Amino acid sequence: MGTSVAETVDRGYQENIKMLERFQNQLDELIPKKVKKCSRQSGQSRTMINNHLKDKNFVTPAAVEDCLGELIKHQVMIITGEQGCGKTKIGLEILSKCHQLNDNCDTIILSNLTEIRKAIATENSENGIVLLMDDVFGKTKCTYDEDIHELSLDILNAYVNEGNLTVIFIMRTKIFQCIQHLINSHSLFRDHFHVNLNSENYKLKTAEKMTILFDYCKRNKIEFCKDSSKERFEDEDILNKSTTVFYICRN
Numbered sequence: 342m343g344t345s346v347a348e349t350v351d352r353g354y355q356e357n358i359k360m361l362e363r364f365q366n367q368l369d370e371l372i373p374k375k376v377k378k379c380s381r382q383s384g385q386s387r388t389m390i391n392n393h394l395k396d397k398n399f400v401t402p403a404a405v406e407d408c409l410g411e412l413i414k415h416q417v418m419i420i421t422g423e424q425g426c427g428k429t430k431i432g433l434e435i436l437s438k439c440h441q442l443n444d445n446c447d448t449i450i451l452s453n454l455t456e457i458r459k460a461i462a463t464e465n466s467e468n469g470i471v472l473l474m475d476d477v478f479g480k481t482k483c484t485y486d487e488d489i490h491e492l493s494l495d496i497l498n499a500y501v502n503e504g505n506l507t508v509i510f511i512m513r514t515k516i517f518q519c520i521q522h523l524i525n526s527h528s529l530f531r532d533h534f535h536v537n538l539n540s541e542n543y544k545l546k547t548a549e550k551m552t553i554l555f556d557y558c559k560r561n562k563i564e565f566c567k568d569s570s571k572e573r574f575e576d577e578d579i580l581n582k583s584t585t586v587f588y589i590c591r592n
Contacts, residue, residue, distance in 0.1 A: 386450040393433040415534040422538030454493040483519040498529040
């Protein structure tokens with residue numbers, strides 16, 4: 342008698358499980374013992390998110406809402422931008438929003454590709470995992486090594502295919518350009534969504550910048566004077582080192 346469809350599906354599933362176990366065993370052999378211990382501590386991501394939420398200077402940009410919408414359709418997302426454009430802040434905001442939408446999901450923040458297997462293994466993937474990979478390919482120069490890191494991406498891809506893992510990569514534009522060959526060739530990025538924070542769609546609008554400025558000044562008791570004739574500073578105040586005077590010009 343021929344093999345039934347159920348038997349074929351079950352055999353394929355068992356083969357995938359064996360492949361994943363083989364990947365994990367190979368990764369154990371590749372990673373030196375001194376780096377085997379995952380640097381992620383219990384509650385680290387929660388601490389980072391809570392610390393981010395305390396930052397009153399943060400103004401939720403349009404990119405956050407767009408990213409949340411796309412994460413419904415894509416399990417892999419890449420957020421790129423220049424240094425200081427708010428990539429990590431936006432990533433943390435997305436994690437906090439994901440947890441609000443599903444308080445049973447686990448959120449993990451990693452900065453090293455070799456930490457993936459142990460970090461994911463400590464979580465309950467049945468509840469869903471949102472993984473934020475912050476500069477894992479390097480900051481100022483690309484640190485990706487195919488011999489060391491490709492297996493980590495294979496493991497990530499296996500978990501993504503199971504349907505319970507969402508991965509958000511954060512990287513500088515320069516690094517994104519350096520790994521284009523990887524993004525174009527590896528199965529993990531086959532259906533990814535790219536968000537370029539330096540594009541016109543996601544640059545901070547003037548109103549957002551003004552909101553940040555006004556909030557900062559209010560908290561630090563900095564007064565605004567639209568008319569220079571109403572300034573209350575005398576020469577001796579300006580020359581006094583204990584007095585901080587701010588001149589804010591709007592072009």
